[in-house]
Amino acid sequence: MNTQDSDDEQALKQPLRAKSSSILATERLLAAKGLNATQSKGRILSPHNKYYKQWCLGAAALAMLMAVIDPIHLAFAAADGLYPYNDFWAVVEYIVMITFATDMALKFFVAYNDPKLGMVYEPKLIALNYFRFWFWVDLVTTLPIESIAIAGAGGNQGYNDEECLLLGLIRWINLARLYRVAGFFEHLDRKMVLGQVALTLLRTTSLLFFVAHCMGCLFYFIARVEGFSDNSWAGAEEIMVEAEPWERYFLSLYFSFVILTGFGDNIFYDKNAVESFFVIGYLLICVLLNAYILGSITTVMVSDDERSNTYRERVEALNAFAEQKELPETLKELMREHLELLHHTEATSDELILHRYPPTLRKKVLRHLYLDIFRKCYPFRGCKTRFLEEVIGMAHMEIFNPEVEVVLEGDVV
Template identity: 25%
Template sequence: MTYSISAWGIVVESLFITDIIFSFRTAFIDKSGQVIADGRQICICYLKTWFTVDLITSLPFDLLTFTLDVKLVQMIKAVRLLRLLKLGQKMDRYTQYTSGVLILLMSVFLVVAHWMSCIWYVIGQMEMNWDVGWLRRLGNDINMPYHAVGAVNAPSGGPPIHSVYITSLYFTLTSLTRVGFGNVSPNTDAEKIFCICIMVLGALMYAVVFGSVTTILQGMYSHLSPRRTRTDDLPASLRQKLLEHIQITINNCLDIIEDQKKD
């Protein structure tokens, strides 16, 4: 059997390698809060911290398909999840911006949906011996049924992989968002158990992610609220004088408190 390197794999590996190159030329902030732009210090710091992780995750795993089983290579690719540790360390940079938090929350939601859809596909393959499994039902519904071939009745045929993934992602998203149209449904025990887990996870994510999005959007558009403070109705010059008077009063009060403490 021959294997080909996917274009998507080439793009991902190219981006990872490019990231390594840029990391050798990217300034960093040391423990004292100073920005270090010296090339030698940048290289030393990067080699001591994230270089090993970045190098491992940038290896061309698709080339291993010529010598190893494809499923085994897909499991080895999971090592790329180590890059999430690097993202988590830099998370505080993006949480200061509202747009960054929104993008981050939606990205987390989509990544979890992708992972769940992959698990749903694996369960469908495991339940292939059952005629009521979701993969077989999908093949029958679109007139692309699976056929058993060989002595071990290995399945062949069926829908193309992109159609299977789209259906799996569609089912996962409808389950996580608690919509559930029912046109893709669990039938075997394993599929039902997974569905229970994904609905519990969906309820939690729906409350956290979309609740946070609602709070952020309310903060973004709070200035458009018809309710305004009284100071907003004052002229700019008068409002500035009022703020200065308040600041002077606060400073005087603090001075009085300090004098009383000394006495």
């Protein structure tokens, strides 16, 4: 038995030597070297470390929150920069800067997965890999570039300085932080926290709201730059001029959703050339967004219905067969019950799941599932383990409903 285990371990190392960029392949490579996928090496953290993953999820949540707050700040708040230091927006900026600066520092001490080298723990290689691209994205989105630009333009002038308002557009660079959110949705998909339908609905709904939110804030920003003149959509609407700031946001969001869903009319769109140009771009985005959402939902629904359609086709074929061959109703019912059993179990059958894996790993799984059962079976009592493993590897598993005859009287076994 020990010899067999040793042979299996040696054989298992062969497929693990293959270099792959996937997470599972990385974990197998680490396991072959006696390391855990979440194990750190000196000062360098594993990207699969539990605490680092929690930190990444927190950074993604903060990036999502700031993706909502930044457009509101741009459209509805004064362009004050980081002064005064006790201002609400300044405090938020300081917290965000400290958090993402800490995240940048951590990334110099987190290993990365290289397609050729596997998991890299060398600090110099980690730094070089980070400097190639993502360091500059993190740097630009962490530095208070808007505040630096406003200070360079002559200080904070608030609502009365059109230049400071326009310089506030630099804040949109911060939306590049949302690459962390893509990793968050990949985490949800990989860990199967939600079902495929629920995850798709969450992703598309979040994208829909985010686009409508950003465009609504930009509509209000354009009207604000225009000074809420009668030549802007906001200035032409009395309810917009007299509303409170939070009411103005919801009116802007409503206006954005009206355009996004295509249920508006031209009365809102032709106030001035800037707004018309902006709406043209927005409508193009809406076309692409609607196509993406429809495609995503359709794909999920179709794939979810495939198994049900397959089952219906099998039942219809059975009914036609039973009618043509004049089968008795009891026999037809037994066949239908077996079809229903297959419908619920074939997705997790041994053949369907295990054929994707190498023979050594497949043998280990089958040994775990059936070796003890075969040992307790009367015809195989006293047989050697190696022989039983060969029988298990060649055997074919079939599932039967309760109280169904597996072997008929007189059959040769």
